[in-house]
Amino acid sequence: MGRLMQDMVSSVYPDFSVRSLQEISTAILDVGMHREPTRQDALRIHREILGQVEASLREPETPRARPGRMRGVAGRLLARVRDRSPLLVRPWHAGQARLADTRKTRLIEQQRLSMDLLGKALDDPELAAVFDTFDREVDDTRRRQYLFANAMYANVLFAWRLELITKEELFGYLRGMLQNPIFREYWDASRGLRASLPATSDEAEVGRMTDQLITDLDEADTDEWWIVGHAPDE
Structure with a gap:
């Protein structure tokens, strides 16, 4: 042999x-x-x-x-x-590609689980109360609206983390979402949650970018909100 x-x-x-x-x-x-x-x-x-x-x-x-x-x-x-x-x-590059694919697979599974839990909360006010970690008292209707706003935000954040959209595209989506007063309320009510995130995390980075965008929108002297602000480099 x-x-x-x-x-x-x-x-x-x-x-x-x-x-x-x-x-x-x-x-x-x-x-x-x-x-x-x-x-x-x-x-x-x-x-x-x-x-x-x-x-x-x-x-x-x-x-x-x-x-x-x-x-x-x-x-x-x-x-x-x-x-x-x-x-x-x-080859090393193939190994790195597999690691990236593994990370994306885990992100997809985590996002699927999060959306499943959030969907149940939107359907059941008693479960929605468990998700209520906002900085203010809200009624059932507003709580569900906040949870839906969170789902909208998580969706675009997830797309960026999977590299399905660029940071500039993410910036554009957030700029549009911030035109909605309920989303603005949700963002302000969830400020404490974002403050607890590690400063180097993806979500903390996007949170800081969104906070700066809100400041720019509030201080802008134009009604053309779609041209306000600039997305940071990738």
Whole structure:
């Protein structure tokens, strides 16, 4: 079995030394013959292969070597690592993309749960009372309006966090929402909640941006509210 695995590895990496082929074959067999392979196993074998590539790049040329041969060999090895071993090699950019996708998936699940809970509160005044953490006393009708305003705000904030809209687009949506007096009331009544957020969080950042936008709108000497203010850079 060891010889067969070595021959298989050799067919992919013919420029590797016999010792290198033996080490990689042993690493693969050690995993595949005894247990279910894990991501850590794949990364370990990946490091074994890239280690041989780096060794080839560092190895000095001998008089028998053709000019540029070692660099050419290393280049071919890198190409084979990338093109022929997709199950072992995980480019860093691909790993970062997967992390971003995982974060977005978690955000989507969290948003789905939040909207489900909020929907139940909007349908049931007794549940809505549990959501009432505003800075003022309100009746059932106004409480439901505040909760709906919160849902509107959470929706555009969520879209920005998922990169479905730009910060400039988020700014434009908020500027329009602030033309509604009930949304303004909700924003003022929820000020205490925002004050408790970590200063570096996305929601705290957007909260500060919205507060500044309110100030700009109140101080503007024009009726063309849609041109007031400027969105911060991304």
